[in-house]
Amino acid sequence: MLTLILAAMLAPSAEAETLGRRLAATGAIETLLPAIAAKETEEVIAQHPEFTEADRQSLRATTGEVVRAMADRLAAVMGHEYAAALSVKDLRALVAFAGSPAARRYRAAIPGVTMRGLGKIGNVDFKGELAKAFCAKSGKLCPPKG
Numbered sequence: 001m002l003t004l005i006l007a008a009m010l011a012p013s014a015e016a017e018t019l020g021r022r023l024a025a026t027g028a029i030e031t032l033l034p035a036i037a038a039k040e041t042e043e044v045i046a047q048h049p050e051f052t053e054a055d056r057q058s059l060r061a062t063t064g065e066v067v068r069a070m071a072d073r074l075a076a077v078m079g080h081e082y083a084a085a086l087s088v089k090d091l092r093a094l095v096a097f098a099g100s101p102a103a104r105r106y107r108a109a110i111p112g113v114t115m116r117g118l119g120k121i122g123n124v125d126f127k128g129e130l131a132k133a134f135c136a137k138s139g140k141l142c143p144p145k146g
């Protein structure tokens with residue numbers, strides 16, 4: 001019983017939940033999910049040359065439906081996490097910023113900037129880079145000699 005009371009006391013307020021969801025909906029969900037979905041949809045189309053033009057158009061339309069459903073689920077879950085992690089004051093400030101013209105332009109730029117930046121960097125292998133640096137520093141995690 002005490003656990004339920006404590007959980008209720010620590011649960012985010014309705015305002016925090018609403019603000020958290022609004023904040024979540026303006027983050028990676030809004031900026032990267034559609035770009036990733038479009039890329040993966042085109043990969044599926046490329047793997048199925050038997051698809052007619054009507055099939056390809058239908059698949060692209062289905063992508064939009066799936067993205068909207070995924071975005072709603074992600075916004076609800078991530079919004080709750082923001083509501084639990086941030087104060088209502090912080091959430092209000094962040095939501096206000098997220099709605100500003102500068103923030104909207106920033107979000108619009110993210111997919112292109114990300115793709116161009118990753119294209120210039122090439123293959124990113126964090127584990128490999130970490131092992132190489134740790135090998136140089138400690139002599140451990142070095143590739144086998146042979």
